[in-house]
Each structure stands twice: as C-alpha cells, then as structure tokens.
Amino acid sequence: MAKKKFYVVWKGRKTGIFTSWAECEAQVKGFTGARFKSFPTKAEAEAAFNGEMKPTSKRSHEKKGKESIEEVEWDSISVDVGCRGNPGIVEYKGVHTKTGEILFAHDEIHIGTNNMGEFLAIVHGLAYLKEQGSSKTIYSDSMTAIKWVKQKKAKSTLERNEKTAYIWSLMDRAEKWLQTNSYPNQIKKWHTEAWGEIKADYGRK
16 A cells, blocks of 8 residues: 655645545646645645745656656656566557647557566657657656667567567567667656656556
8 A cells, every 4th residue: 555645735726735646646747837746744845835844856756766846747748668577468558748648559469578568658759759750748757768768779688589589579679760760859757656657557556
C-alpha cells in the first residue's frame, strides 16, 4: 500500500493542504503558474504552507532524483508501458498529457522488458513529434529509459535469441534512429509521487 502523502498548493484554484493527489490535481491541472508539492507528513506540509519551508526547495520527491519539481507541461506527450511479467509481454502507448488522447501505440510484443518498452515508447514519441514538426516535451517515468535515449544506446541484459528477436529488432531500429536524427524535444522525468500516475499508465499496478 502506498504511503499517505500531503499535498501543498501555494498557487492554484484553491490553496491549502490536500490529502490526496486527486484533490491537489483538481486545483493545479491546467492552472497557469501553479505551485505545489507533496510531503510525507502533515507537519512538513503545514510548515511548508505556512512559509517555514520554501516552495523552491530543490529536494526531489523521487528518492534518487536530484532535480527540482517543476510544474507539468500539459501540452506534451506522456509515454508508458504495460507489462505482464518482466521479461514478459510488453506493449506501450503515447498520450497527450492533458487530454489523455492516445496518439500512438504498439500492440503486445511477445517477450521483452519494461525498460525496453519504455525506451521504445520514448523513441516512438520523438519520431512521431518530428513528423509533426513539434517541439513538445516527452514525459516518461523511467529514468533508465531516459538515460538510454540520451546515450543513444540501450543497455538491456535481455538475451538475444529466437524468442526475443522481434523486440531486439525494434531496439536496433530505435538506436539507429537516435544516431541518425536530431530533435529539439526535451525528455523529462514524470514525478509520480508529486503528480500521480503518468497519464499513459495502463493501471496494472
């Protein structure tokens, strides 16, 4: 069971301390210049809301993250993977972050890993946006996949064999695309603990 969070909204439709992401999201989604952050305890949330803790703190909600939490760019693309087993069946999709409209998707791949699917989803998103002539941001909740994309090389340990040949063919093609194309788009980490599940989530957790 996920630990309870307390959400502080300094700037939104309503300000205050909220006890669920749904309540917080209702105040900040689509609100220009919204400022909000989640805290693990009510005491920390109250201190932050009362100005004893500045909202510009660079302490990340992600335990391993080092970047500050910024507001969501709603006119963007969010990608995510649906897996059954890891390795196992993999599928992915990309959606418009604000509306949830599915922009592209890949049907089930017989066998692959979560990180491979996340990598393919980001590259698919980059190729899609390039065709559209768009500089929109792409969000992913996988730091591993984001790193692979930036390095233009996927470091999966999944064995190459007859069963994995298809996903590896997709991975090789994606790497080649990265190595032969440039793009203006930013690829950003989706901060689940602060913003809730990524909008492309398959809801299988």
